[in-house]
Amino acid sequence: MRNAGLLDGLAGLVVGRLRLSSDAADRQMHEVVLRAVQNHDFPVLGNFETGHTDPMATLPLGVPCVLSDAELTLSGPATLPGRPAFPPQGKLLTDD
Numbered sequence: 001m002r003n004a005g006l007l008d009g010l011a012g013l014v015v016g017r018l019r020l021s022s023d024a025a026d027r028q029m030h031e032v033v034l035r036a037v038q039n040h041d042f043p044v045l046g047n048f049e050t051g052h053t054d055p056m057a058t059l060p061l062g063v064p065c066v067l068s069d070a071e072l073t074l075s076g077p078a079t080l081p082g083r084p085a086f087p088p089q090g091k092l093l094t095d096d
Contacts, residue, residue, distance in 0.1 A: 001036070002036045002037070007036070007037060007040055008040075010040065010042050011042055011067070012042045012043045012044070012045065012067035013033075013037060013042060013043075013044045013045070014044075014045045014048050014050070014059070014067070014072055015029075015033055015044065015045065015046045015047075015048060016048050016049075016050040016051025016052070016053060017046075017047045017048060017049060017050075017051065017053045018053075019051075019052050019053045019054070026046075026047065029046075030046055033046065034094075043067050045067055045070065045072060048072065060074070063075075063076045063077070064076045
């Protein structure tokens with residue numbers, strides 16, 4: 001993604017949780033992601049309940065969202081009227 005220029009212009013990056021991984025594997029993945037985005041100034045949310053995991057939040061394409069601290073909030077309609085929205089949370093990745 002970095003080499004293709006796909007990170008340029010992003011306001012934030014959300015990375016799904018690795019399924020059945022260890023703490024060591026999670027740390028390694030976080031380090032790889034943070035190295036890839038080190039020249040960019042946007043927040044990175046990791047361990048997010050999306051992708052090939054259980055539970056799995058499906059993120060709709062084209063819906064505006066807000067990434068604040070360790071929470072991703074969809075700010076546009078993404079569900080059918082009367083259906084509850086799933087409030088997934090992740091972990092804000094930092095070099096610390």
